Amino acid sequence: MSSLLQLNKMREYFLSGATRPIAFRKQQLKQLRQSILQYEGALNEALYKDLKKSKEEVWFSETGLVLSEINYFLKQIDDLAAPRRVSTNLINMPGKSYVMYEPLGVVLIIAPWNYPFQLLFLPLVGAIAAGNCIVLKPSEITTATEAVMQQIIAETFEPYYVSYVTGEGAAVIPEMMQQFKFDHVFYTGGTAVGKIIYRLAAEQLTPVTLELGGKSPCVVTPNADLKLAARRIALAKFSNAGQMCITPDYLLPHQSVKDTLVALLKETINKFYGEQPVESYDYGRIVSKKQFSRLMQYLHQGKVLAGGTHNEELLYIAPTLLEVTDTSLPIMQEEIFGPILPILTYNDDNEALQIIRQNPDPLAFYVFTNNKVEADDWLQQVPSGGACVNTVARHYLNKSLPFGGRGNSGIGRYHGAYSFETFSHQKAVLKAATWPDPTFAYPPYQGKIAIFKKLIR
Structure with a gap:
């Protein structure tokens, strides 16, 4: 289990700025891709043991989807991470407005047992691309797959960058969330546990993504x-x-x-x-x-x-x-x-x-x-x-479509660019000109209502 000391080290590593450069993020994604390909056979065997999935089904619904997501981000991350220019309204002229994408920090990803690899690693890819440090909590039910995934993470990433947490979720997750303030919690699973996660996150005003279920x-x-x-x-x-x-x-x-x-x-x-x-x-x-x-x-x-x-x-x-x-x-x-x-x-x-x-x-x-x-x-x-x-x-x-629920079936969305948005903060930035600096913008305001009505409408 991730101790408080290790979680604090992850926070320090994030604050050092090491995860922010796009080149660093790309390198981590490439390393992850290589590790998945290296362990493809082991993943096939583990998922067959846990759920009797054929290697074709594993590729179609597990490893292939994750590798496709990695390839998407390697091609698109430069555009996704670039500041996005937006229009500037009249009252802020002359000036420049844009949206800046910031990594959130240290995020927690909790996955279920039904697609144990894909539902853990797909959001992991988005969190890496967005520049975060990540704590992973897989399901303890699919033990064979859990062991292979742990090996992949241990051999690919430093523990202060991506940490892999084992143990029974009912005990491990509340303890982590109560002793450490994560910057985002991403949970996939049942509604009953989702409500518990939501309550724990609310106590620290931690934003959440809840991928739940329901009767479709x-x-x-x-x-x-x-x-x-x-x-x-x-x-x-x-x-x-x-x-x-x-x-x-x-x-x-x-x-x-x-x-x-x-x-x-x-x-x-x-x-x-x-x-x-x-x-x-x-x-x-x-x-x-x-x-x-x-x-x-x-x-x-x-x-x-x-x-x-x-x-x-x-x-x-x-x-x-x-x-x-x-x-x-x-x-x-x-x-x-x-x-x-x-x-x-x-x-x-x-x-x-x-x-x-x-x-x-x-x-x-x-x-x-x-x-x-x-x-x-x-x-x-x-x-x-x-x-x-x-x-x-x-x-x-389809990575071009957002995946997520509403109401009882969940909160938030991910896949492709939507994962990048989920694991990023969209900071509003206005760069104002130093000239002109009209006096009507400052008090006293009496008699200026006609000007304001022209500028703000």
């Missing part, structure tokens, strides 16, 4: 391409055995297309994972017995339309379609975070909206329709952190 709905209208919908829904829902914060948490097809969609989903699951998904190269496992037991409770809260088979010893739950009619059940009130897809139907848009509004501000919202007007109307009707039309979760892969 997926609406399928009568105007949808159902074969396309089935493929894209199944891909996102059952990737990583459903342990993804932006996977569809429940499916809302129109009553007229429900039976066809269910049949196509069954067919698609079989194509993706075979008749025995437990034997599939591409199908993952539940992370722990605790999570397995939690998920098993949901299987009894609806009618199993497909899947439902399970094996506790293997931490295996098959891709499962579950017909649900009661929205008050826990499966419709809690984030599932597993390979179980509840399916409800709606007869008109208002009925669907009433269901969605029972769990407002989801992290993501998905709608399948080939009608542009209908798509735009759904996007307007459902507030969410992000949204996709005719696909699922793919917005996360």
Whole structure:
């Protein structure tokens, strides 16, 4: 664990100005890229051990995304870090106005277990690019990946620049946040813990980014391409055995297309994972017995339309379609975070909206329709952190889009330039001219209201 002494050394190192030069930041990113490539095989093995991810899925959803983010910043950091000129208003003429990007200081990044590498290292890349010192707290649940990540950090960075903290988060994180004032806390995980982080940060007026979750709905209208919908829904829902914060948490097809969609989903699951998904190269496992037991409770809260088979010893739950009619059940009130897809139907848009509004501000919202007007109307009707039309979760892969929640699903945003903004302070700077220096700008002000009204309008 990072002791107070080590945290204070990190503060001293930041205040020395060593992390500010762009050349330094680029060098750290290059070193990190090299280390990730060096440990690519070890990461593949660790993520297979922890979650049974194939090396292809690891690249697509973990290491590849982080390396892409590093490459982005190496190309864009000069422009991102440069002062940005803005217009100067009349009362400040002649003068120059610009926004200056300052590193925040010592920041804390806390990651979950479902994408243990990507969700720790992706914000790390942004924090390095912005010129900060960083404390990393990975999940203690994915032990194999945690060990490889610790090795990468130890061999790549000095501990007073990037520190890696192990141990049970419930004990380690509060202690750190109570004894040391971080300049920003970036947390990805569940809402309950997010509230605790928020309270701890509030005591020291520390800004936070909270990447939480929620019940992301997926609406399928009568105007949808159902074969396309089935493929894209199944891909996102059952990737990583459903342990993804932006996977569809429940499916809302129109009553007229429900039976066809269910049949196509069954067919698609079989194509993706075979008749025995437990034997599939591409199908993952539940992370722990605790999570397995939690998920098993949901299987009894609806009618199993497909899947439902399970094996506790293997931490295996098959891709499962579950017909649900009661929205008050826990499966419709809690984030599932597993390979179980509840399916409800709606007869008109208002009925669907009433269901969605029972769990407002989801992290993501998905709608399948080939009608542009209908798509735009759904996007307007459902507030969410992000949204996709005719696909699922793919917005996360676009660095040009901000990723984050709203309300119950989180605070703040990151990815690409948005990560740079999150880990930077945008300082407003006005460079005023020394001449002219008109006397009307100074007291006494009586009789000058007409001039002020012309200057400030």
